[in-house]
Amino acid sequence: MVFGREQASGLRWVGMGGRLELPRGITGFDLDTAPFDDTLFRRFGAVSHAIARIGRGRIGTLEDCAGQVTPNFHLAELHRPSGTAYLLCNAHYPWVAATLRRPGWMGVPFVDLPEVVTAATMFSDFVFPVALDLNRQPEPDELARLTGGELHQYRYWRKGRADEARLGDVIFNFWD
Incomplete structure (x- = not known):
């Protein structure tokens, strides 16, 4: 499957080996810069x-992360004919991803689900x-907009891991 970055149809399926510009505050740290949308x-x-x-x-359960220290994302349990998947939505920005395992503090592999691809054309906000980008390590320029506090947390939480923190771990995390 090939997805465009942003088309006239409103498709917001981003990535495919390009650069993702992570917005300031996406990690949930430095709350002065992280917007909080109570309608998200x-x-x-x-x-x-x-x-x-x-x-x-x-949908099985919908979990709101508001008022919790971790995680920095909302969670929806998606019961599909082929098995259970989990949808994650960053608490500060409307960024959504999917995984086949319930997330934990060590992260999970992200996947592209056909129904999520279709929904991307319907919800332009x-x-x-894409999973290809969420599962890879970030490039330094992709982290450039993060605050000093966010970069400190990124360096702390990736230390000691066999694999480096991935882009998906920066966007959807259990960092405290």
């Missing part, structure tokens, strides 16, 4: 239910990074 969880719920309908599935 509700809108993510609507996106999750649409994704479930498209894939002939249903959400960004859907």
Whole structure:
């Protein structure tokens, strides 16, 4: 599958080996710079239910991360005919990704689900990074907009790991 970066249809499926510009505050640190949209969880719920309908599935639980130290993302449990998947939405920016395992503090491999690809054309205010980019290590210029506090957390949490922190780990994390 090949996805465009941003087309006239409103498609917000980004990446495919290009650069992702991570916005300041996406990690959830330096809350002075991280916007908090109290409607994001509700809108993510609507996106999750649409994704479930498209894939002939249903949403199990929807978990709001507001008021918690970790994680920095909302979670939807997606029951699909082929098995359970999990949708993640960053708490500060409407960036959504999917995984086949329930996320934990060590991260999970991200996947591209067909129903998420279809939903990307319907929700132009959400960004859907491709798994190819979420599963790779960030380039220094992709981290350039992060604050000093965010970069400190990135360096701390990637230290001691067999694999370096991936872009997906920066966007969707359990860092405290």
